[in-house]
Amino acid sequence: MTTPSFDLDQDHLDLREWVHTFAADVIRPAASEWDEKEEFPWPVLEEAAKIGLYSLDFFATQSFDETGLGIPVAMEELFWGDAGIGLSIVGTALAAAGLRANGTDEQVGEWAPQMFGSPGDLKLGAFCSSEPDAGSDVGAMRTRAVYDGATDEWVLNGTKTWATNGGLADIHVVTAVVDPSLRTRGQASFVVPPGTRGLSQGQKFSKHGIRASHTAEVVLDQCRVPGRCLLGGKEKLDARLAKARDGARSGGSNSSMATFERTRPAVGAQAIGIARAAYEVALDYAKTREQFGKAIIENQAIAFALADMKVSIDASRLLVWRAAWMASQGKRFENAEGSMSKLFAGETAVKVTTQAMQILGGNGFTREYPVERMNRDAKIYTIFEGTSEIQRLVIARAISGAPIR
Numbered sequence: 096m097t098t099p100s101f102d103l104d105q106d107h108l109d110l111r112e113w114v115h116t117f118a119a120d121v122i123r124p125a126a127s128e129w130d131e132k133e134e135f136p137w138p139v140l141e142e143a144a145k146i147g148l149y150s151l152d153f154f155a156t157q158s159f160d161e162t163g164l165g166i167p168v169a170m171e172e173l174f175w176g177d178a179g180i181g182l183s184i185v186g187t188a189l190a191a192a193g194l195r196a197n198g199t200d201e202q203v204g205e206w207a208p209q210m211f212g213s214p215g216d217l218k219l220g221a222f223c224s225s226e227p228d229a230g231s232d233v234g235a236m237r238t239r240a241v242y243d244g245a246t247d248e249w250v251l252n253g254t255k256t257w258a259t260n261g262g263l264a265d266i267h268v269v270t271a272v273v274d275p276s277l278r279t280r281g282q283a284s285f286v287v288p289p290g291t292r293g294l295s296q297g298q299k300f301s302k303h304g305i306r307a308s309h310t311a312e313v314v315l316d317q318c319r320v321p322g323r324c325l326l327g328g329k330e331k332l333d334a335r336l337a338k339a340r341d342g343a344r345s346g347g348s349n350s351s352m353a354t355f356e357r358t359r360p361a362v363g364a365q366a367i368g369i370a371r372a373a374y375e376v377a378l379d380y381a382k383t384r385e386q387f388g389k390a391i392i393e394n395q396a397i398a399f400a401l402a403d404m405k406v407s408i409d410a411s412r413l414l415v416w417r418a419a420w421m422a423s424q425g426k427r428f429e430n431a432e433g434s435m436s437k438l439f440a441g442e443t444a445v446k447v448t449t450q451a452m453q454i455l456g457g458n459g460f461t462r463e464y465p466v467e468r469m470n471r472d473a474k475i476y477t478i479f480e481g482t483s484e485i486q487r488l489v490i491a492r493a494i495s496g497a498p499i500r
């Protein structure tokens with residue numbers, strides 16, 4: 096077992112420096128433009144692909160880092176650059192996580208490279224679980240997958256919503272109901288290959304924050320995919336369904352939840368990147384802005400606020416690194432440590448960016464300064480990948496064993 100250390104080793108220091116340089120030189124200068132345009136930042140993604148940052152190789156290498164810290168360290172720097180562009184770069188990784196959580200090695204080998212493409216021929220992946228009537232309540236999912244034995248195909252019908260990269264993506268990983276009587280245990284994940292008829296983009300959403308990231312509905316209308324697109328394979332699914340029908344507890348989680356458990360610490364690290372960026376702007380501003388003949392930081396009210404911001408950011412990082420390390424060691428999240436990290440980091444991002452706006456006064460409220468954008472971007476971290484209330488529910492159930500609703 097790898098022992099945790101608060102000292103990053105040289106590899107992680109190099110990684111942090113490399114991603115930070117890209118974030119500072121390429122992402123930051125482009126952040127405001129793509130936020131205003133609310134369009135997918137293809138040119139920035141192309142630059143990220145050219146240096147190998149947007150690539151399967153990068154995400155795979157960091158995901159298999161034996162300390163678990165590679166992904167959180169990289170995420171924090173990327174999102175320090177900008178969250179909307181950051182999410183455009185890592186959105187595919189959520190789909191890849193869905194593939195890895197539920198697919199066989201062969202399926203990962205076939206589909207993961209097609210999600211990223213290569214410089215000059217970029218591809219995207221999208222993970223589609225949420226539906227108009229099934230957000231927090233994954234059991235209310237209605238998208239159906241029906242097996243057609245005559246052609247060995249699955250037929251998908253339904254509407255997915257709020258999918259990052261939805262409709263733009265080349266590969267969609269879609270969760271669907273195969274047996275409605277089994278609720279979450281009757282669900283499975285499918286890959287929808289590029290160009291499959293019957294999959295189309297519905298409404299593209301105009302958003303409060305992370306506006307460079309593309310968020311849209313995905314409509315599945317008699318969408319037929321080959322049998323091999325069922326993640327994990329039919330034999331495994333049939334065995335799992337038989338067990339569930341016998342009333343046995345599955346002992347595990349369903350396909351969407353398996354994906355989210357893996358990705359929560361990484362999402363927490365993104366929130367930390369936003370919070371740290373806003374904190375740094377506020378600290379610099381407080382040292383240089385003078386009122387009543389002195390720098391505003393010389394007032395305890397401002398200095399203590401900055402102290403609290405720094406404490407919350409560092410505490411978030413400790414929770415995120417602990418959860419990422421536990422996951423890398425195959426330790427169970429007995430007390431929902433993944434949810435703890437995402438909950439605390441997400442709420443910290445909202446509080447810290449709000450406080451940063453306050454410290455910048457009128458300037459904080461304008462688009463001349465980046466903290467209002469960071470504040471808009473931060474809010475999604477209490478909503479997606481499980482709202483703050485759902486994280487508390489998961490933690491409360493884990494620590495109590497009680498059927499809290």
Ligand SMILES: Cc1cc2nc3c(=O)[nH]c(=O)nc-3n(C[C@H](O)[C@H](O)[C@H](O)COP(=O)(O)OP(=O)(O)OC[C@H]3O[C@@H](n4cnc5c(N)ncnc54)[C@H](O)[C@@H]3O)c2cc1C
Nearest residue numbers: 222223224225230231257258259310478479480481482484
């Ligand atoms: C920008 C963006 C990107 C997204 N990307 C993706 C993606 O790539 N793929 C994907 O599948 N989904 C994605 N989502 C969906 C996201 O995960 C959901 O929005 C989220 O899970 C919440 O679901 P909901 O919006 O339906 O809210 P609801 O579930 O309707 O919740 C509404 C409110 O009720 C509260 N609530 C609900 N149930 C309970 C309860 N039992 N106890 C206490 N409070 C409760 C919630 O916390 C929330 O405050 C994205 C969403 C956004 C906005």
